[in-house]
Amino acid sequence: MAKAKRFEDPGQNYDEIVVSFGKQGQLFVSKGFLIQTSPVFKAMFQDGNFRESVEGKDNIQDCRRKSFLEFLICLDPATMKKVDNGNIFHVAELSEKYQVHSLSSKCKAEMMQILESTILNLKEGFDLAQLKNVIMCIKILQLSIKLENKKITERSINVLGCFGSSYYTTQSAEKFENLVHMAVKSPLLEGKPVFVNNMMSDDFSSEGSKLFKLQQRCKRCFEKLPAEIQNKILLVRLRSSEDNVLRKEHLEERAKDPENIE
Numbered sequence: 001m002a003k004a005k006r007f008e009d010p011g012q013n014y015d016e017i018v019v020s021f022g023k024q025g026q027l028f029v030s031k032g033f034l035i036q037t038s039p040v041f042k043a044m045f046q047d048g049n050f051r052e053s054v055e056g057k058d059n060i061q062d063c064r065r066k067s068f069l070e071f072l073i074c075l076d077p078a079t080m081k082k083v084d085n086g087n088i089f090h091v092a093e094l095s096e097k098y099q100v101h102s103l104s105s106k107c108k109a110e111m112m113q114i115l116e117s118t119i120l121n122l123k124e125g126f127d128l129a130q131l132k133n134v135i136m137c138i139k140i141l142q143l144s145i146k147l148e149n150k151k152i153t154e155r156s157i158n159v160l161g162c163f164g165s166s167y168y169t170t171q172s173a174e175k176f177e178n179l180v181h182m183a184v185k186s187p188l189l190e191g192k193p194v195f196v197n198n199m200m201s202d203d204f205s206s207e208g209s210k211l212f213k214l215q216q217r218c219k220r221c222f223e224k225l226p227a228e229i230q231n232k233i234l235l236v237r238l239r240s241s242e243d244n245v246l247r248k249e250h251l252e253e254r255a256k257d258p259e260n261i262e
Contacts, residue, residue: 006079007072017045024065029072037075038098067094074103083110085136089143096147111140111152115159122162131214134160134167138221141229157229161236167215168222168233 010016013030020026034041060068067090073081074091083091083106092111095103118133141156222230 006076007069019068020059021063021065021068022059022061027065027069027072033076038100040098063094064090066090071095071098071103074106075100083107085110085114089139092143092147108149108152111144112155114140115152115155118159119162126164126166126211128211128214130163131167131211131218134163135214135218135221138218138225141225142221145226145229153229157232158236160233161240163237165234165237168219 006012007027007029010018010028012028013033015031016028017031017034018026019029031045035046036042070081070087070090071094073079074083074087081087083103088107088110091103092107094100095107114136118137121133123130137156137160141153141160144152144156222233225233
């Protein structure tokens with residue numbers, strides 16, 4: 001007999017309640033577990049006269065079954081699944097909604113960790129890895145705005161401002177694709193293997209296609225941000241660029257005549 005799946009198969013708890021997600025299905029959870037976990041569930045199932053406390057059911061309309069399952073698995077003492085970039089977007093809002101402060105703190109810490117890691121791994125150039133990091137930071141920014149967390153919102157804006165504006169348009173990826181097209185179609189290279197950036201033309205063309213698609217997605221994510229937030233990111237980028245120019249000019253002057261530079 002197959003082992004029962006935690007929260008997904010019925011009959012595992014004496015005080016079991018059914019959490020329904022419409023067409024998405026159901027989950028089966030211990031009422032005592034929910035009451036101990038969240039003051040919101042405590043009010044629903046123990047303290048109040050809510051319909052859920054009478055019927056032993058809870059119909060959730062504003063949440064996906066998958067997200068609620070991740071939420072439960074992160075809370076369950078038997079599993080205590082770690083919050084990471086794979087599930088944070090499932091559990092962060094739920095931890096706030098149901099006032100589970102311990103899990104909410106873990107989510108906020110993970111969001112900040114992702115932002116700081118992005119800064120530490122920031123490098124010159126334009127590639128798939130950095131595009132993925134930018135998209136992740138935009139998603140964290142969107143989430144922090146929804147959660148009304150000013151600290152994470154401001155940090156997200158500052159991190160995203162470290163990336164060039166080319167990440168938020170398709171200009172760089174289009175240049176990348178055109179370069180591939182020109183290299184592969186060149187009559188001078190007909191019948192010969194083409195290498196660009198240490199990649200053969202077929203691999204390079206594939207990379208360019210992935211880059212272009214991912215940058216289109218990045219651009220769409222950026223455009224979904226409120227106009228005010230978009231402007232703040234671009235302003236941070238502008239100030240950063242100006243600082244870099246001034247720093248470069250200062251170093252050049254110092255190199256010319258180091259004795260006259262304080």
